Amino acid sequence: MLGTYNHWNKLFLKGLWWLVILGMIAAIPVAYQRHETEQGSGRKVEFVMDYRDLLEISDTQTDPRKFMTTQLQEMKKHGIHSAAIYEATLNELKLSRRIELFSSHEAMALTQTPISPNENFTYLLFSEKDAEQKLQPLINQTFSSLNVKTRPWSYKNQPGMIIEMAMDDAMLKTMDPDPITMQMLKDQGFTIVVRMSNRRPFVANQMDALLGQLQQFGVKRFIIDGETVPGFVSEKDLKNIDIMAELMQKHNIGLAAIELQKTPQKGFNSLAKKIHFNVVRLHSFTEKDGEKLTENITEEELKSREQGVADRFVLAVKDRNIRMVFLNAHAVKSLDKGKIINPLDAIYASLDGIGEDSTLPRIQKAGYVFGPATSFQLVHSGWQNAAKVLLWLGAIGLITLTISYFIPEIALAVFVLGIIGSAGLLVLNSTTFSQALALVSSTCAPTLAIMFALRTGRRKLENPGGSRLAFAIWLLLRTSLISVMGILCIVGLLNQINYMYVLDQFRGVSFLHLAPIALAALYWLLFSEKMTYGGRVTRARQMLQANISVLWIIAAAAIAGAGMYYLSRTGNEGQASAFERYFRSFLENTLGVRPRTKEFLIAHPIFLLGGYLCFKYRSALLLLLVGVIGQASIVDTFAHLHTPLLISSIRIVYGLTFGTLIGLALIVVWEIVSRSWNRWVPRLSE
Structure with missing residues (x-):
């Protein structure tokens, strides 16, 4: 029985990539119809x-x-x-100079006529004939619906009315908007x-x-x-x-x-x-x-x-x-x-x-x-339901593929259980189904992209050959293309008008930022090298039992601080310094669309340098690991479903373009420093 399962599991793993690719292809026309919705109406x-x-x-x-x-x-x-x-109030009508209001005390002073000390009413005078004709019925109707008595009143031939309610209270009552x-x-x-x-x-x-x-x-x-x-x-x-x-x-x-x-x-x-x-x-x-x-x-x-x-x-x-x-x-x-x-x-x-x-x-x-704002006219063809079925299978396949990089023996079981479990969730609550599947699959995409890059980098370290620069650029583009699968999952599964209006919101942005980093780090520590599961358990136990130095504590505090800062800048409540706001404004005004700084200034350049150096240095794989920040950011850009797809796409292209240019500059600096070191350090030692 186990042998039969292992046989089918190996066959399934060989075809899993094709299932994922098929699902992603099915999501492309769905994304295009959302683009048509955004660009064709509501402008x-x-x-x-x-x-x-x-x-x-x-x-x-x-x-x-x-x-x-x-x-x-x-x-x-x-x-x-x-x-x-x-909706009109007596206070607003007073501001409009259509009426004047007096309390009982003020009316007594105005008219020089004694008023009962037990009375606390509102006295009202209309400023114009038009105001009396159009507003008096409105005021009478409002207060009669509240069972408050009104009666006529005038002062020096200026018409008005008495409202048997305290003025502070009467001024709060709403009525139909002022027709005048x-x-x-x-x-x-x-x-x-x-x-x-x-x-x-x-x-x-x-x-x-x-x-x-x-x-x-x-x-x-x-x-x-x-x-x-x-x-x-x-x-x-x-x-x-x-x-x-x-x-x-x-x-x-x-x-x-x-x-x-x-x-x-x-x-x-x-x-x-x-x-x-x-x-x-x-x-x-x-x-x-x-x-x-x-x-x-x-x-x-x-x-x-x-x-x-x-x-x-x-x-x-x-x-x-x-x-x-x-x-x-x-x-x-x-x-x-x-x-x-x-x-x-x-x-x-x-x-x-x-x-x-x-x-x-x-x-x-x-x-x-x-002009007067108009709503979006949703472009939605009947074939989208069939496309989303393929995307559903592709998203489960993407999750399965990611898990197989940790434990390949359970891939087939994970896929079957994923289909059954998600189908049950769909029956119970379709919104929860689409959000959960979009979140998990979009988290898996950048994780899988970096794990694939780490495997490729390790193979290149063992068998160096070819152009280092071409390899680094190709590795960045291929890794980003795998991350795009997460984008297609989000856009395809959450292609509803209510997300564009943020009436429903895609939850889990912080998870989408942190989970790929944690999973990629776990893979790098325990699963990137060939060893038995017992060996991995032993290594994990050694890491947990290792003596902790002061340097480790400082490093952990620095990493925690960086993580808190990283999270503080995500989502709608993200914080940024005054200089960064100025820099963002400069990019926005210059380029029209602002690329994300953590992509083009940090993650992509470091990843590119890591791809360049992994020919010679084992530690360069750590630089590839840093690239997971940029890959998660690529996917997260499209998690903001109220942002037009065109804008998000331009942002990603800018990020990769400028990130590549800055990465090339880092490589040049590295070569200058490296060659200078190799040339001058031996001479100085002599």
Whole structure:
């Protein structure tokens, strides 16, 4: 029985590479259709100004309405053609100068009429006839739905009303967006984006009427205001979400997904799925970001920060599929300048006021157009399901092949168990299946690439011959090509629109960074040389029982520190120094796409030098081992599924190109130092 298994296992190992290659070939057209999705639709970029922020800034001006008129003209002049309107509140209507509000005490002082000491109401005056006609029904409806009484009131023939609720409380109640503001913005040619909340009770017919009104004003998209979407009750009760989705589709209104939120908005993913992913990604320029443009700095430093803002916006659009940039600003009291200032002029300058390095011309040059943001139209052919079956087999084969480099005798069993186990996982949860298989296979690819390179390097050490330089370059390219298998697994298995919008996220970036390093090191220590399993156990025991010196402790601390730093720079929360941020900006602005520094400055050059030196030096295999960092980085680049495939591909090509050039420079330096050493050291010793 065992002999039969070993016979089939050997035959299986011979054909395993072909199974893996077949699966990877099947993933290529799947990746191409994702590229078509990214390049063929959703190419409009929209800049949106927070209208409430403008109102709050205007409240610090001597002529608020003139300020608002001027700023709306400036916005259009500088490429901002959309404004975000919130659900109205009494406070916002007061900022708009449509109403004036008074507490009971203030009303008593104003009218010189005694008011009951037991009364704490809100007194309201309309500033204009148009405001009374359009806002009074809206206010009455809002407070009557809260069982709060309202009644007419006037002062010196100026109409108003009394709301029987404390003013601080009344100012927090939300109502439908201000129709006067929306009409004004529409007349001036602005696209209106509405911030919708879940603060009011969800009533289907009222929501239907509101969405119909918003559709008439040209509203095409909501940005959710708050922690939950309209209609959300709980993850188990999605009845209102279903109704909300039907109404949004009826009125052709989509969503904007705010990136980098610490806490996802509850119900967003469910609502996005039910409206068939009529979603765009949104990048938020916050009030705190705007404050940095108002600090007491030199003109040169201000221009540098404006350039940084422009770089940030361009990078968001090109690298992260952002299609809506949401601009916030607020007034700041500057004690140094002795006045109240705001960042609006600096924001305008970053958009189109610093020449060709401004935001707008660079986005246009990259092939985008400006207008109301549109969602991606997914390109998905029916044959993708068959292709993914082949990719599934290829991914299991890739995992099996990696394990066979450690224990070849169990390859066939691992493959069969892998197929059965992953099939069961697919039945239980398809999302977990695709993510787990993508993570494990993409981890195996760079591991296998480096193990294959170490085997090749060891054979070359035993049988040197041929051009060392050609061998080193060929080894780097072949190793990177094997790592590409991990890319195809990620792209092929996770080719769903929800990953492009980061509604679902590929987990395990840290694992993808560290696991190949650990596995490749384990292979180098225990499995790269021919020996029995007993010999490997003996070597492992000797290593564990070896006396620890102070030097070892220092080396371990250095490695741990390097590992922590390496992890701190991965993922969206990665940290970088000021110099590195400047260097990244330089590369981005010069090349258009920034290669990863750990690839072209560290891993690829060291790997290339190791390939060159493994003809003569056994220790050069350690340099090949360092190359696993670059190979893992190649795969990880495509784990950022919100980045267009074209951008990620260019980044990898740049990394290999510049890494090769720097590696060639290292080889030249090595030759100079080596020959000088061989020439002068004997003479000095004499």
